[in-house]
Amino acid sequence: MYALIDCNNFYVSCERIFDLSLENKPVAILSNNDGCVISRSNELKALNVKMGTPFFQLKPLIKKHGIECRSSNYELYGDISQRVMNVLNQFTPEVEPYSIDEAFVRIKLPENQSYFEYGVKIRQTILQWVGVPVGVGFASTKTLAKIANHIAKKRADGVFVMPGNSMQILNDLGVEEVWGIGRRIAKRLHAIGIYKAGNFASQEQSLLKKKFNVMVARTALELNGINAVPVEDVTALPQSISCSRSFGSPVFELKHLQEAVSDYASKAAVKLRESKQLAAGAQVYIQYYPEYNPIYREGGFRGATVRFEQPTAATGTILNSLLNALPKLFIKGRRYKKAGVVFFELSSTENVQEQLFNFNVNSNTVANSENEKQTELYKTLDEINKKFGSNTIFNLSSGIEKPWKMKRDHLSKRYTTNWNQLMTVK
DNA sequence: TCTGGGGTCCTAGGACCC
DNA sequence: TCTGGGGTCCTAGGACCC
Numbered sequence: 519m520y521a522l523i524d525c526n527n528f529y530v531s532c533e534r535i536f537d538l539s540l541e542n543k544p545v546a547i548l549s550n551n552d553g554c555v556i557s558r559s560n561e562l563k564a565l566n567v568k569m570g571t572p573f574f575q576l577k578p579l580i581k582k583h584g585i586e587c588r589s590s591n592y593e594l595y596g597d598i599s600q601r602v603m604n605v606l607n608q609f610t611p612e613v614e615p616y617s618i619d620e621a622f623v624r625i626k627l628p629e630n631q632s633y634f635e636y637g638v639k640i641r642q643t644i645l646q647w648v649g650v651p652v653g654v655g656f657a658s659t660k661t662l663a664k665i666a667n668h669i670a671k672k673r674a675d676g677v678f679v680m681p682g683n684s685m686q687i688l689n690d691l692g693v694e695e696v697w698g699i700g701r702r703i704a705k706r707l708h709a710i711g712i713y714k715a716g717n718f719a720s721q722e723q724s725l726l727k728k729k730f731n732v733m734v735a736r737t738a739l740e741l742n743g744i745n746a747v748p749v750e751d752v753t754a755l756p757q758s759i760s761c762s763r764s765f766g767s768p769v770f771e772l773k774h775l776q777e778a779v780s781d782y783a784s785k786a787a788v789k790l791r792e793s794k795q796l797a798a799g800a801q802v803y804i805q806y807y808p809e810y811n812p813i814y815r816e817g818g819f820r821g822a823t824v825r826f827e828q829p830t831a832a833t834g835t836i837l838n839s840l841l842n843a844l845p846k847l848f849i850k851g852r853r854y855k856k857a858g859v860v861f862f863e864l865s866s867t868e869n870v871q872e873q874l875f876n877f878n879v880n881s882n883t884v885a886n887s888e889n890e891k892q893t894e895l896y897k898t899l900d901e902i903n904k905k906f907g908s909n910t911i912f913n914l915s916s917g918i919e920k921p922w923k924m925k926r927d928h929l930s931k932r933y934t935t936n937w938n939q940l941m942t943v944k
Numbered sequence: 945t946c947t948g949g950g951g952t953c954c955t956a957g958g959a960c961c962c
Numbered sequence: 963t964c965t966g967g968g969g970t971c972c973t974a975g976g977a978c979c980c
Contacts, residue, residue, distance in 0.1 A: 551964095553965050573964075697960095702960090760968060
């Protein structure tokens with residue numbers, strides 16, 4: 519049996535742990551750059567403010583309804599998320615975190631207990647130990663557990679167990695509500711007369727594969743109680759590690775793009791080292807706004823792929839190759855809105871792939887040890903930055919003024935991850 | 945008149961998720 | 963004027979191989 523545990527209004531709930539004044543008020547958490555709403559309290563949902571509403575559209579309502587706004591504080595949310603996962607691990611070792619605010623777990627029921635009772639216990643424990651309300655949905659497949667979770671969240675007790683025969687429920691559920699069916703596919707399903715999850719589930723596999731794809735066909739299987747979404751290997755390395763940001767205001771100069779790319783690459787490299795991984799290469803890209811000239815109205819992006827001589831996590835080596843690639847992508851006169859870096863082909867530092875044909879043994883050994891030395895150096899810098907604040911030591915190529923820096927005007931404190939920002943009790 | 949068949953690897957793009 | 967960031971998987975088509 520699967521259970522899906524999903525935190526209610528997660529970012530809002532995190533802020534509320536430390537700021538009791540947010541209770542019972544409409545609260546909005548804003549995306550990076552304070553661009554749009556990405557998490558809403560129930561009170562804000564009741565005001566009919568939609569997910570993704572641009573902040574400037576929300577502004578006129580703030581005074582009128584007493585809305586509280588916060589910039590997103592991912593350091594805080596990441597830490598709270600970890601605490602929730604730790605609690606789940608006390609219930610079962612088979613915890614599969616799916617996103618920052620939810621996890622699939624596989625449950626073997628203790629003697630003399632029902633799934634419902636067990637769900638209530640999980641829910642109460644997380645609420646008491648971490649302070650975050652969650653919904654718990656039980657079902658035989660992940661896709662059904664998602665649906666059970668949606669139902670759970672609408673109930674006062676926050677727990678729902680999918681009955682063995684789920685047809686009744688699926689017949690009442692719009693197909694666009696099903697996990698794995700996005701906007702595009704939903705539209706195409708509607709076009710052939712399929713509106714309800716129940717109807718979708720009873721379609722022939724061959725038809726779904728032919729008219730759509732294997733993913734859609736798998737989703738239908740899952741609704742029939744047949745597991746088709748594989749169990750994730752939680753120890754597997756990720757496919758990629760990235761960092762990207764929209765700029766606080768448009769960027770025109772190559773110099774500033776280089777600063778931003780340098781900053782983002784440094785941040786992503788910290789993630790690499792934290793998770794003891796090396797990257798074989800990286801993709802760097804810059805994204806621009808539509809031009810003023812109406813003939814060239816399209817915005818767009820340009821990217822370049824670089825490969826490192828050796829898999830590496832050393833910021834210096836990485837910056838050298840990335841900053842070299844950037845001038846070729848830059849076109850003068852464009853207004854740039856965003857830049858990003860993606861590391862790919864990751865490997866564990868505990869298992870380095872050596873070169874097979876190591877003809878020039880000496881130079882290669884030197885390169886390797888140089889690489890290792892650099893990585894060690896940056897690990898030390900990471901520790902200093904952890905201790906004294908994240909920008910204590912940084913590469914000068916990231917710039918000092920940072921005119922491109924994102925806006926975060928409503929940021930809460932890093933209550934749990936920075937000694938200087940601990941809560942004080944008077 | 946008439947010119948094969950089977951495979952792999954890589955990349956870009958599309959679709960989805962939270 | 964002003965709309966985020968970080969991921970995953972699959973497919974089609976081109977290049978290349980024998």
